[in-house]
Amino acid sequence: MIHLLQDWWNHQTWLEIAGVITGLICVYLAAINNIWNWPIATISVTIYIFIFFEARLFADMGLQVYFFVVNLYGWYYWSMRPADEKKVPVATITKREILLSVGAVIFFTVLLGSLLKYTTASFPYLDSFCTACSLVAQVFLARKVLENWLIWIFVDVIYVGVYIYKDLHLTAVMYAIYVAIALKGYLDWRRDLQSQTATLNNKHQA
Known part of the structure; x- marks a missing residue:
C-alpha cells in the first residue's frame, strides 16, 4: 500500500500541487467572505491554464482565462463596499437572472461543444457544459449572489x-x-443574508 502511494505521489507534478493548494485557499476564503480570495485565485487560474492545456481540456483552459478577468472584477467589486458595511452585502438571484443563466448555459454549451468536437479535446460537450455553468457561477460569485454556491456544488x-x-x-x-467548501459557503452566506434582512427590518421599524 505504501509503495502504491509513493508511486502515485511520484506521478504528481509540482505545478498541479501548487494549483491545488492555491485553489483550495482561494475557494475557502471566498466561502468565508474574505476579499483576499481574489488575488490568490488569479495565481491559481494562471497555473491551471498550463495544466489544462497539457490535459487537452481546452474549454477548461479558456475558462481559466475568463476566470482571471472576472477575478480582477470580483476583487474590485468586493472592495467597493458601502461605507456603513464591513463587507459587500449578499444578494439573491432574480427570475430574470435565472432565465438569462439558463439561456447562457445552453448557448455556450452548444457553441463551444460544436467547435471543440472537431479538435482533440476530451469530452467536448460535457466539458463545454461544465465551462458554461462555471461562467455563470463565477459572475454570481463576483456579484455576491448567494446561489452561486449551488451552481458550484453541481458542476464540481x-x-x-x-x-x-x-x-x-x-x-x-x-x-x-x-x-464541501461550496456547501459551507452557501450556509455561511445564507446566514449573512438572514442577518442583513434582520438588520434592515430593525432599521425600518426604528
Missing part, C-alpha cells in the same frame, strides 16, 4: 469524475473538497 461533482478519468487525481481531490 461532475468535474470530479472528469478529472479522475483524465488522471488528474490531485485536481479531482481538490474539486471534491470544493464541493
Whole structure:
C-alpha cells in the first residue's frame, strides 16, 4: 500500500500541487467572505491554464482565462463596499437572472461543444457544459449572489469524475473538497443574508 502511494505521489507534478493548494485557499476564503480570495485565485487560474492545456481540456483552459478577468472584477467589486458595511452585502438571484443563466448555459454549451468536437479535446460537450455553468457561477460569485454556491456544488461533482478519468487525481481531490467548501459557503452566506434582512427590518421599524 505504501509503495502504491509513493508511486502515485511520484506521478504528481509540482505545478498541479501548487494549483491545488492555491485553489483550495482561494475557494475557502471566498466561502468565508474574505476579499483576499481574489488575488490568490488569479495565481491559481494562471497555473491551471498550463495544466489544462497539457490535459487537452481546452474549454477548461479558456475558462481559466475568463476566470482571471472576472477575478480582477470580483476583487474590485468586493472592495467597493458601502461605507456603513464591513463587507459587500449578499444578494439573491432574480427570475430574470435565472432565465438569462439558463439561456447562457445552453448557448455556450452548444457553441463551444460544436467547435471543440472537431479538435482533440476530451469530452467536448460535457466539458463545454461544465465551462458554461462555471461562467455563470463565477459572475454570481463576483456579484455576491448567494446561489452561486449551488451552481458550484453541481458542476464540481461532475468535474470530479472528469478529472479522475483524465488522471488528474490531485485536481479531482481538490474539486471534491470544493464541493464541501461550496456547501459551507452557501450556509455561511445564507446566514449573512438572514442577518442583513434582520438588520434592515430593525432599521425600518426604528
